[in-house]
Structures are given as structure tokens and as C-alpha cells.
Amino acid sequence: MNTNTINTEQTAIIEEVKQGYFGEFGGMFVPPVLEPKLLKLAEVFDELKEKKEFIKEFYYYLNQYVGRPSPLYYAQRLSDYVGSKIYLKREDLNHTGAHKINNTIGQILVAKYMGAKEIIAETGAGQHGVATATVAALFGMKCKIFMGKKDAERQQLNAYRIKLLGSEFITTDQGTATLKDAVDAALGYYIENPDSFYILGSAVGPHPYPSMVRFFQSVIGTEARKQILEQENRLPDSIFACVGGGSNAIGLYSGFIDDKNVKIYSAEGGGDGLIPGRTASTLVMGKPMVFQGTYSYCMSDDDGNPIDTYSIAAGLDYPGVGPEHAFLKESNRAEYHCVTDKEAIEAFKLLSSLEGIIPAIESSHAIALAMKLLKNKNEVSIINLSGRGDKDVDRNMI
Numbered sequence: 001m002n003t004n005t006i007n008t009e010q011t012a013i014i015e016e017v018k019q020g021y022f023g024e025f026g027g028m029f030v031p032p033v034l035e036p037k038l039l040k041l042a043e044v045f046d047e048l049k050e051k052k053e054f055i056k057e058f059y060y061y062l063n064q065y066v067g068r069p070s071p072l073y074y075a076q077r078l079s080d081y082v083g084s085k086i087y088l089k090r091e092d093l094n095h096t097g098a099h100k101i102n103n104t105i106g107q108i109l110v111a112k113y114m115g116a117k118e119i120i121a122e123t124g125a126g127q128h129g130v131a132t133a134t135v136a137a138l139f140g141m142k143c144k145i146f147m148g149k150k151d152a153e154r155q156q157l158n159a160y161r162i163k164l165l166g167s168e169f170i171t172t173d174q175g176t177a178t179l180k181d182a183v184d185a186a187l188g189y190y191i192e193n194p195d196s197f198y199i200l201g202s203a204v205g206p207h208p209y210p211s212m213v214r215f216f217q218s219v220i221g222t223e224a225r226k227q228i229l230e231q232e233n234r235l236p237d238s239i240f241a242c243v244g245g246g247s248n249a250i251g252l253y254s255g256f257i258d259d260k261n262v263k264i265y266s267a268e269g270g271g272d273g274l275i276p277g278r279t280a281s282t283l284v285m286g287k288p289m290v291f292q293g294t295y296s297y298c299m300s301d302d303d304g305n306p307i308d309t310y311s312i313a314a315g316l317d318y319p320g321v322g323p324e325h326a327f328l329k330e331s332n333r334a335e336y337h338c339v340t341d342k343e344a345i346e347a348f349k350l351l352s353s354l355e356g357i358i359p360a361i362e363s364s365h366a367i368a369l370a371m372k373l374l375k376n377k378n379e380v381s382i383i384n385l386s387g388r389g390d391k392d393v394d395r396n397m398i
Helices: 003-008 015-020 032-048 052-066 076-082 100-113 127-139 149-154 156-164 179-192 209-232 247-253 323-330 341-355 361-373
Strands: 072-074 085-090 118-123 142-148 168-172 238-243 263-271 287-291 294-298 335-340 380-385
Touching: 015 209, 032 100, 032 179, 032 209, 052 100, 072 209, 076 085, 076 341, 076 361, 085 209, 100 118, 100 127, 100 209, 100 247, 118 127, 118 179, 127 142, 127 156, 142 149, 142 156, 142 179, 149 156, 149 168, 156 168, 168 179, 209 247, 209 323, 209 380, 238 247, 238 361, 247 323, 247 380, 263 341, 263 361, 294 323, 335 341, 335 361, 341 361, 361 380
Parallel strands: 085 380, 118 142, 142 168, 238 263, 238 380, 263 335
Antiparallel strands: 072 085, 287 294
16 A cells, blocks of 8 residues: 555544644544544543553553563663763563563553454564564454565564464565555555554554553653652653654653653664665654654655655654654754664664663664763763664674
8 A cells, every 4th residue: 555545535634633633743634434443442542541440451461461660770881881870761671572562552452442353563673563463462362463575574583473473474565665664554454444453553643543652651751750760869861762653752751741851862763864765864854744644744755755764773764753753843842863873783782792781773773872962971861772682683783
């Protein structure tokens, strides 16, 4: 399916989804067949998030199955190297190895309450695909995972894990065969099969997904805020996260957005630098437009068509970004920086050798940005270590 199908055959639902906007960004721009499905999803989600029994069940699985709370680890050797006091929010220690499981647990519980029989999802780096296949197995639901062929080749371990977990694994060679194209394929299937339940992996897409993903990932920020106060008796000077679609980042940021003295820094997949077609630094180089069901920033040409992106990190190789990130940029609450492949690889190797922690190449972008901005600042900071790097160690980056 071509992304432009979502852009040109769209219906903007304005009055019903005012709550689906972050400033001017967000909304629900979808074909008519999906309108009632998404409005019903928004209605059910709004009801469930206020129910004590639903929240209790969500936290039961987070605690007993995922292994939360994840530690906030003082990385002393990295801190000494950089010249600032750095804590790592250890989402890499979650079951399945990344932050994605927080959201998939939440969404599959919504699916269960709605009586869903089939789960579908897209994946880029494979972590969301693994997390979705995991919860589908846990709850005994059929599951289809869509992945770009290029991403499946560069993230073979996760592709194998998805199949091992019992999900149907579907690759697409459309476009650049990366995350954008996996989302297209999943949306195409969803349009043709609207009774399936789409577990979207990031804080992107039409309402209610950005708000729903934010809600389930906010556990990261809630924990990190409590943990830093316990360990430092103060809030951090700054927080860092990598941003593709932006779910791990918005999860951490949610705990600190109202604290104006806490600076927020975001690392985008810069690829080869600020070169059109060779970067995925959307909030540095993109512009606002409707893309894949939402109004946010997107990498596009002069005619408003999405263009190809590139990043060594499959999870960051995406031309769009979540609407809340667009709002945070426009309101000057958060900064967004281009981090190149070279910088991320250096950070990947450095954290591995200094702390004995192998980070995902996506998370390595945040580490690289923190190393640059915190050098000899003597500040207290938190980096969201959104995933572990098992999936990246065979990619000849060393």
C-alpha cells in the first residue's frame, strides 16, 4: 500500500477528537472505513484508563511479567569519561529487551476487553514486533507482524524471534523496505480487515494512538522521576532519549515535561548527516504535513510527498514523528538534534567497554548526544537506554 493513500483518501475528523491534538499537531486523518473503528477504540481506551481493575491488571503484568520497575543505574565510568553525573534508565532489562513491551501489554489488554481475535503490528528494528508477538502468545491470540525486507535482513535475530513466538511474519519490499513501508503494509491490511486489532508501536499515527502509547509508556517517566529523587534528592538538569516515532522518548519526557528547569534533549537518526535522502532527522529537516493518519512533521520533497530516509538504526529510519514531539519542538520545550551513524557507533562501542552494557544502536544515538552536550558540564542527567544491543552485535559495527 502506498502511504499517499492515507494522505489523499483521508477524512479529517475534527470535532470528535479535539483531545487527540497536541497544540495544532495530531488528529485522525484516515479512510472512512477506519473512522468508526478508531472512534470506538478512543472511547474504550478513555473508559479503561479510568478503571482501577484495568490499571491493576496492567501493572500486574508490568511487575510480574515484564520485570518492572526497571533500574535507574548510575553509570560511574561513563560519568567520569564525560564529566557529568549520568544515570541510565534501564529499559534494556525489560522482558524482550526494550521499552516496547510496556505498550504492547497495555494495548493487548485493551484488545482483550474489546473482544479482539487477531492482532497486527508493524516493526522496524524488530523490538516492537517481538514485544507484540510475545503478548499475543501470552494471551493466545493470532498475530501478524509486518516488517520491511531491508529491516528484516539487518535485524535477523528479531525476525527469527517473531516467528519462534508463533506469529505470522510478513515482509514488504515496497519503497525502501523499512519502517515506513511496514506501517503502510499494516495499515493496508487494517483497512481491508478492520476487525483486527492494530497494536501500533510508537506514538505516531491517528488518534488515539499517540495518546494511548504515551499513557502506557509514561511508566518510564513516572519511575525515573521517583528514582532520581530517591538517589539524588533533586530532579535532573537534563534528560535524553532517541527519537524515531518517539515512544521511548515521550515515555521518559512525560515525567518531567512540567518541570521547566529540566532540559529535554532528543537524538534523531542522522544517518550520513543533514543530507536529504541520507538522514532520518525529521524534526531538524522536515516540515508539518499529514502523514500516515496524523498531522506532524515529515521528511518531504517540495511537492509535499514523503521522501526516503536513512539511518543505521532501523528503529529511527522513519520519515515521520509523533505529533507530541512536533508540539514540543514548536513550543521550544524540547530540543531535537541530528546524530550521525558514526557518532552512534562510537557511543555503542564506548558504553559497551566502559559499563559492560551493550546498547541498541537506536539508544546509542541518545548516548552520543549526551556525551557531546554534557562534556565537562558537571550536571545530573538521565539517558533512556531504550533497548539492548543483542540485535546489533553481528552487524560489523566494531
